[in-house]
Amino acid sequence: DAKTTQPNSMESNEEEPVHLPCNHSTISGTDYIHWYRQLPSQGPEYVIHGLTSNVNNRMASLAIAEDRKSSTLILHRATLRDAAVYYCILRGTGGFKTIFGAGTRLFVKA
């Protein structure tokens, strides 16, 4: 399964944009890029996913590099509630395996 690489932690100020990077240099052409986040004492929750084009939803935006070897999750205005561990994962179109890495722990300062 293709692996992803993320920084261990990042820090942001409240109400400022946050760009969370992810490298996935061994991504295959059919792998979807998914982002999940895990708030303290909760299970992970889905944030966004994409294949080739940039994607927007009510939670965040996903910017995918043209060669698909990296992507960036964008939180447009960080709030204290966005403090969580963010996971970038690849989901292939065959099978059920979804491999989570260590993720990026986001700290948000008031």
Place this chain on the structure above:
Amino acid sequence: ETGVTQTPRHLVMGMTNKKSLKCEQHLGHNAMYWYKQSAKKPLELMFVYSLEERVENNSVPSRFSPECPNSSHLFLHLHTLQPEDSALYLCASSQASSTRWTGELFFGEGSRLTVL
């Protein structure tokens, strides 16, 4: 509320006990998953059931025994566990075909297991 409910939320058991974790999903999904999250380690996929058949078993020790009686319920039966099995056990569900996932994962809040 994610639509995936896990019970109990906390469980303490001795190494000789037998206990079970329960997961129920109200989302109409047809695939269910067990993940293990140990301290300072990434989530580890344990088992996957799709259409009530086990389709993934990631080399999990036999002291963990899953059961999926229908598409809405998933159990993890525990017996003769070790202290290193202490972890957060997360259940998830998604839409799926017989051969692959087709929708995002929805997780429960987890069952925190402590083995003494």
